[in-house]
Amino acid sequence: MHGRVCAFFLLLPCAGFGQLDRSSLNGTVTDPNGARVPGTQVTAIHSATGLARKTESSSQGDYAFDGLAIGLYTIVFSKPGFTELRVKQVDQIVGTPSRLL
DSSP states (O other): OOHHHHHHHHHHHHHHHHHTTTEEEEEEOOOOTSSOOOOOEEEETTTTTOOOEEEETTTTTTEEEEEEEEEEEEEEEEETSOOOOEEEEEEEEOOEEOOOO
């Protein structure tokens, strides 16, 4: 019985290490007048790897990316009828949530 308890406690610290190189990014998409814009495609492109993650803003214009690898990103906002917006050099830092727009 003691062997099982020890093995369980030895695995606990490992689970935490997997999240040490991740961050999150969220925000609200608005138009020039401050109105929220739902249904906007938001793409986070990792500058070093080219890996892209996509999401869509909610009915309230909110968006979120969880579990982003650390590093620099270009964030692209696009929706038909609106001018595409690219925000470059968005630095995601370990364990630090970021807010953009």
